[in-house]
Amino acid sequence: MNDMRIVERLVSTNEIKIAARDVNVHYGSSHALKGVDVDILNGHVTAFIGPSGCGKSTFLRCLNRMNDTIPSAKVTGSILLDDEDIYDPKVDPVRLRAKVGMVFQKPNPFPKSIYDNVAYGPKIHGLTRSRAELDEVVETSLKKAALWNEVKDRLHAPGTGLSGGQQQRLCIARAVATSPEVLLMDEPCSALDPIATAQVEELIDELRTQFAVVIVTHSMQQAARVSQKTAFFHMGNLVEFGETGQIFTNPHDPRTESYISGKIG
Amino acid sequence: MTERTAGATPRRTSLMQLDARTKSRNAAEARFKAYGLGAITIALLALAMLMFSIFSTGSSAFRQTYATFEMMLPAETLDPKGNRDPAEMAKVTTIGYQNVLRGGLIEAVRSAGIVPDGVADSDITGILSPEAAADLRNRVLANPELVGTVVDIDALAHGRIDGYFKGRVTMQSAERDGNITPQRLQLAQAMTDNGLMAIRFNWGFVTKPDASDQRPEAAGLGVAILGSLYMMLVVLVLAVPIGVAASIYLEEFAPKNRWVDVIEVNISNLAAVPSIVFGILGLAIFINFAHLPQSAPIVGGLVLTLMTVPTIIISTRAALKAVPPSIRDAALGIGASRMQSVFHHVLPLAMPGILTGTILGLAQALGETAPLLLIGMVAFVRDYPDAPPAGLFDPASALPVQIYNWTQRADPAFVERASGAIIVLLAFLLVMNAIAIILRRRFERRW
Ligand SMILES: Nc1ncnc2c1ncn2[C@@H]1O[C@H](COP(=O)(O)OP(=O)(O)O)[C@@H](O)[C@H]1O
Ligand SMILES: [Mg+2]
Numbered sequence: 001m002n003d004m005r006i007v008e009r010l011v012s013t014n015e016i017k018i019a020a021r022d023v024n025v026h027y028g029s030s031h032a033l034k035g036v037d038v039d040i041l042n043g044h045v046t047a048f049i050g051p052s053g054c055g056k057s058t059f060l061r062c063l064n065r066m067n068d069t070i071p072s073a074k075v076t077g078s079i080l081l082d083d084e085d086i087y088d089p090k091v092d093p094v095r096l097r098a099k100v101g102m103v104f105q106k107p108n109p110f111p112k113s114i115y116d117n118v119a120y121g122p123k124i125h126g127l128t129r130s131r132a133e134l135d136e137v138v139e140t141s142l143k144k145a146a147l148w149n150e151v152k153d154r155l156h157a158p159g160t161g162l163s164g165g166q167q168q169r170l171c172i173a174r175a176v177a178t179s180p181e182v183l184l185m186d187e188p189c190s191a192l193d194p195i196a197t198a199q200v201e202e203l204i205d206e207l208r209t210q211f212a213v214v215i216v217t218h219s220m221q222q223a224a225r226v227s228q229k230t231a232f233f234h235m236g237n238l239v240e241f242g243e244t245g246q247i248f249t250n251p252h253d254p255r256t257e258s259y260i261s262g263k264i265g
Numbered sequence: 266m267t268e269r270t271a272g273a274t275p276r277r278t279s280l281m282q283l284d285a286r287t288k289s290r291n292a293a294e295a296r297f298k299a300y301g302l303g304a305i306t307i308a309l310l311a312l313a314m315l316m317f318s319i320f321s322t323g324s325s326a327f328r329q330t331y332a333t334f335e336m337m338l339p340a341e342t343l344d345p346k347g348n349r350d351p352a353e354m355a356k357v358t359t360i361g362y363q364n365v366l367r368g369g370l371i372e373a374v375r376s377a378g379i380v381p382d383g384v385a386d387s388d389i390t391g392i393l394s395p396e397a398a399a400d401l402r403n404r405v406l407a408n409p410e411l412v413g414t415v416v417d418i419d420a421l422a423h424g425r426i427d428g429y430f431k432g433r434v435t436m437q438s439a440e441r442d443g444n445i446t447p448q449r450l451q452l453a454q455a456m457t458d459n460g461l462m463a464i465r466f467n468w469g470f471v472t473k474p475d476a477s478d479q480r481p482e483a484a485g486l487g488v489a490i491l492g493s494l495y496m497m498l499v500v501l502v503l504a505v506p507i508g509v510a511a512s513i514y515l516e517e518f519a520p521k522n523r524w525v526d527v528i529e530v531n532i533s534n535l536a537a538v539p540s541i542v543f544g545i546l547g548l549a550i551f552i553n554f555a556h557l558p559q560s561a562p563i564v565g566g567l568v569l570t571l572m573t574v575p576t577i578i579i580s581t582r583a584a585l586k587a588v589p590p591s592i593r594d595a596a597l598g599i600g601a602s603r604m605q606s607v608f609h610h611v612l613p614l615a616m617p618g619i620l621t622g623t624i625l626g627l628a629q630a631l632g633e634t635a636p637l638l639l640i641g642m643v644a645f646v647r648d649y650p651d652a653p654p655a656g657l658f659d660p661a662s663a664l665p666v667q668i669y670n671w672t673q674r675a676d677p678a679f680v681e682r683a684s685g686a687i688i689v690l691l692a693f694l695l696v697m698n699a700i701a702i703i704l705r706r707r708f709e710r711r712w
Binding site: 064066069071094095096097098101102103104106108109110111120121124125171174175177178 | 596609610
């Protein structure tokens with residue numbers, strides 16, 4: 001039953017949200033990402049896997065121009081979000097990041113209350129007109145992040161006082177609150193215990209119905225569990241990109257096969 | 266098994282027996298602890314000695330000997346025209362008041378039944394400060410209605426009399442002293458026994474202006490404290506915004522290139538420049554070039570600003586650097602601008618460090634002497650500066666310069682004054698450091 005529904009959704013929303021073509025990234029003189037082509041689809045979870053240092057995070061950070069904050073990083077190629085080039089000089093990265101939210105590897109809540117953490121994005125983007133509306137956004141965001149029941153009685157307690165898994169879900173709620181169209185997650189579970197990981201994974205599957213989700217992970221099991229599309233990176237190259245099932249059961253590239261079978265990494 | 270024997274041969278030793286290595290290691294640790302303890306003891310001893318010497322000589326500056334008696338202010342001498350017009354009454358000089366005071370004092374001494382031995386009526390005012398007559402004149406001119414009434418006189422005793430009660434002057438030293446005689450000391454002693462003279466707390470020390478070499482008993486810190494406060498005001502208004510804004514720009518916005526590196530190195534160099542150099546710079550720029558007045562708190566404040574800005578920049582940048590980058594990423598990642606990320610998230614976290622650095626910078630500026638000497642803050646100033654902002658251009662003194670100044674004077678009574686002034690300066694520094702600690706505590710709720 002469940003599988004049937006997923007397949008249905010896959011078929012219904014197959015439009016391309018982000019199209020990356022020939023993306024290269026240099027950090028000073030080191031060539032960290034070499035000619036990557038990837039399509040991110042609406043309604044899908046796309047997983048980036050590969051050994052550490054292969055450029056997964058680098059590519060992810062290209063998608064919302066977080067690389068702009070690294071002075072030595074130079075990005076070439078084209079990345080289209082809904083057919084608009086996000087590296088066009090007319091694009092303000094601040095506007096872009098409101099549309100393409102990001103969740104980081106280490107939970108990084110602001111040292112403010114739970115409420116203020118979630119309300120910050122809507123506030124600075126002027127998404128709500130009244131306090132009541134803001135309250136509502138905070139509540140729905142926390143519900144989407146499956147955190148509402150745990151924190152509804154202490155919304156004004158500090159966000160940094162939560163457990164690691166709760167903090168990460170708070171960060172997800174914070175990203176969700178600005179109503180992004182794409183959600184980027186860089187190893188969101190690497191600092192979490194198995195139970196919290198399971199909760200976040202469940203959450204990712206929920207979120208997919210509203211956003212295109214991109215998740216970087218070093219755990220192949222996780223990629224297999226949550227994603228529909230998988231991209232395998234190796235030493236700055238995109239080695240293989242396709243349906244998750246195909247990548248894990250029938251990889252075309254020998255490097256993918258040896259990584260999946262644990263020979264490299 | 267064979268592999269293990271190839272390495273160190275395992276020995277079977279008792280836990281109860283210390284081997285040589287452990288013993289020497291423990292001994293080294295014990296020695297290190299002893300050095301540390303020794304260093305701290307020496308530092309504490311030095312501090313205790315410093316405090317003791319300052320407080321033992323300086324605390325008496327806050328107490329002063331006064332002659333207190335009642336007298337009638339004769340209208341015929343103080344207001345010959347009889348119309349109580351201050352402009353007319355100002356024609357009576359200090360000498361006139363000195364004569365009036367003499368009459369009152371003789372009267373008071375007589376009615377107390379004291380027979381001055383060897384002190385002629387004509388020089389009985391020698392036991393009072395020359396300042397006493399001037400004080401009385403100011404008091405009367407401020408309130409002409411006092412003339413013709415009986416008033417309570419509260420006259421500063423002569424510095425030597427005060428020194429006698431504080432143990433600085435003895436009968437033997439008075440013998441050889443042109444300013445005092447043993448007979449006058451005896452009279453003062455008799456007046457004290459009869460309640461006409463007493464030593465008590467002296468607000469004048471912190472409120473009155475400086476006095477000339479001959480009247481240490483009247484010298485106060487009022488003008489110096491005001492001058493120092495005005496300079497701190499200038500530093501606060503200029504150095505803090507400039508320093509904090511410059512650090513935020515350098516740390517958060519400036520591109521990381523060679524020019525910024527050069528600027529950074531030069532800021533560190535500026536912080537290490539001896540303060541007297543800033544004084545020379547201030548003299549050249551603010552006084553000789555910009556023609557700002559000498560001895561004015563505005564010039565002192567500008568020079569101290571030059572000195573303090575690098576200190577503030579260095580501590581502010583350190584505080585900004587200590588904010589975890591993940592906070593900036595978090596803000597940028599949900600679409601905050603650079604500026605929003607800095608002002609909403611980074612600055613509040615850096616605030617305790619910025620405040621501490623700023624207040625320590627101000628404290629350093631408060632104690633700074635050398636550059637102020639060069640811009641003429643050593644001048645002898647008796648008039649209080651006006652309220653700011655106009656008062657910033659009036660001549661004033663400064664606390665550390667006043668201390669330096671008093672240590673240069675011949676009368677030993679000024680040694681006591683200088684130590685007292687050091688106590689006041691230390692109290693200001695203590696208050697500032699306490700504020701730094703309180704502010705840090707308040708802002709440091711990092712959760
Ligand atoms: N800020 C940076 N400056 C210079 N080199 C970097 C920076 N970030 C990453 N790199 C380099 O780029 C390569 C890819 O890094 P990254 O994208 O973080 O890998 P992954 O996320 O797959 O582990 C690595 O070789 C790394 O050393
Ligand atoms: Mg990474």
